[in-house]
Amino acid sequence: MYQCSLERMTDKITTFSQFGDAGHGGITRYTLSPEDVLARNEFIKRMEAIGAIIEIDDVANVYATLAGSDANAKRIVMGSHSDSVKNGGNYDGILGVLSAMEVLEAVAEQNIPHKHPLTAMIWTNEEGSLYPPAMMVSGVVCYDYLPQDVKGKFKLEDMLQSKSVLDKQTTFGQALDASGFKGEVAKRLSPDNYQCMFEIHIEQGPILEDAGKDIGVVDCVLGMFNYRLRFYGQTVHAGTFPMPKRRDALYAASQAICYLHDEIDKLGYADLVYTTGEIECHPNVHTCVPDEVDFCIDVRHESAEVLAKVLAVVKSCADKTWVGCDCQVDKMWNRDTVYWDESLVGFVKSAAEETGVSHQMVHSGAGHDAQFVAYMMPTTMIFVQSKDGLSHCELEYSSPEQCTAGATVLLNAVLKADAQ
Template sequence: MLTCNKERLDDKIKTFSKFGDTGKGGITRLSLSPAALEAREEFCKRCKALGMEIKTDDMANIYATIPGEEGLPAIMMGSHMDSVKQGGNYDGILGVLTGLEVAETIVTEKIEHKHPITVVVWTNEEGARFDPAMMSSGVITGKFDKDIMLASRDIDGITFKEALEASGYMGNIENRATAEKYKALVELHIEQGPVLEAEKKDIGIVEGVCGMVNYEFTFVGQADHAGTTPMKYRKDALFAASKVIQYLHDELDKLDSKLVYTTGRMNVSPNIHTIIPDNVKFTLDARHQDPEVVKQVVEIIKKVPGVVEKCEVSCKKLWARNTVKFYPEFVHYVEKNAKEYGYSSMKIYSGPGHDAQFITDIIPTTMIFVPSEKGHSHCEKEFTPLESCVKGTNVLLQTVLDIDKS
């Protein structure tokens, strides 16, 4: 079977790890920052060297294309090159670099294909500099209002619009990815979780992105002196919150074992060791691929009593996301190709969001996951062995060629 070049991929990963290098094994490459622009320049240089045609759209998304037969829509691979602060060398960038390696293999090996092949770079996926995440794929698929996005400011007060104009990568709105121009998107990404490693699988066949709900609970008690208030008179908002955390675990654990839920943020007020807390807030994030299970989660949330340990309890939905299912035919190609290469694989749903989940609304899309060592991500310890990256690249190559033939 066709394979990509391990040394070339290694060189790509090492080269791009320099752009925003923190010196501690990771990178800080915020969207449209100098480090991100260096990475874009290197990407474009390499694409041009392969004879690819480069276009950018009005959100500075980059499309680098190997020509195909006239009139046919292109097949896209790619992801993003921006990182969070003190992030790793794999999140996003690996999807771009494996796409570039597939393109290089097709060009240098002169592999026949009918459709144009495009490597795409989405602008500002992380939302770490300009809120929100997945901004540009969101704009071109109609999820976000462009004018609101342009007004988003970084911590120095610079707007996304200013950064966009200064970048040199702002192109024409007519270059946006559309269903007419693109037949497919395949995004390779690190798993960002521990499942593939724990299950000893090379490839994650991503069936979709989990639906999720995010709620905030508020507990209102009474702030009294720790030393003077008998227990029977107390309204301890932290004790009430602890009770509800236990209730949520008890009830949610009865649901499907693939459900993940997290009480990640808790703020206690006044947060003084000698005062009984009178206000506690915590968030509950819950994700599952099956909308029915997410509905059961919401039912459990709704059953939390209005008064717990004499404290008033309320909760509100901060946001929610419906389950996204990827294009079954492409998912099948990934599964088939992993098998044919002799790689171990498993079906998986993505917990985090990706540009692919927005693009799939307008263009048939799927994703390929490769393992994350110990599940680390969004940190400098983020790591995927080169061997795993190569396996993912090979599956990506063959999947693109299968789509080309389909």
């Protein structure tokens, strides 16, 4: 069993936390932003320092590869994304990059023998916080292998036109051109050159912490759907229009959010999660009754049957009138549960057992780049405990010891895959 370095891992966490530091303990590091470019350059500098070869594909993914003893063997890749949400933390995404770097650094420092080339990778624009959608670039790279109904969302030409949510003008394509990170399409991750992929990520939930485990051996990514509920009323003046004649779209939407909680909770699935995280209100002026309000609902569960029952509740909103407002229910996207490669999951489990890291099996509720990669090659994930289960916020935290334990499990799991 090989060990990763706590000191080196701590240094990487500290260093990368500076790139996009928003002054409150977390970062805002939109994809391909100047802050992201700093992180990418630091990755390249450190990987070149241990003799890795750097390659960049046409959608700005960066690959750092250490040669193995078999020149004909396919590469084993480890990686995650370097971008964050607005006011995110220092671990979501980047921990997978730092862990992959740590594995290569440990291999180089300890001269660990391996047959396959080992690659550490940065994925571009997983969050989709500046240029939607989320998991944009893994969607593009894995496009040919994705299920038909997922595919439609990730056409390269559409993705290049995705507009900045900030200035509503700059496209992802323009950001790509300006970044200096637009490489060659031939360099993309593909089953022709790569054997399998591992991704380390923070758990983003409280299950490992509640169970007192440092590491999660992940078996699947939960199926989910995302629908948008739109309510149509009438704008009238706040001071002059009698209450009984009003059609207030925000009151309608508020009633619907309460209705969804009531009805979905009645179904009684303890392990179901659903979220109304985003709302838009028009015209959103204190002196106007709102005429259009819409919000999204995101629902996740392993079982397709459970998801179907919840979907029926969501769709039932369109059959009702809400304080005089019509409701329209639109599908945004969905995905089936994606199970990780059994033998890779086994390698992670054995590595955790053999290195004495406390662990348990978990599902992933969040989506990750790895889930798209799973359609084209054997793939798996490792979770590191998240303090208080928090993520996508400045309070995100995993201890240096837990992060190093994750990297150690990854290193040994990768070596098992290498020896296969």
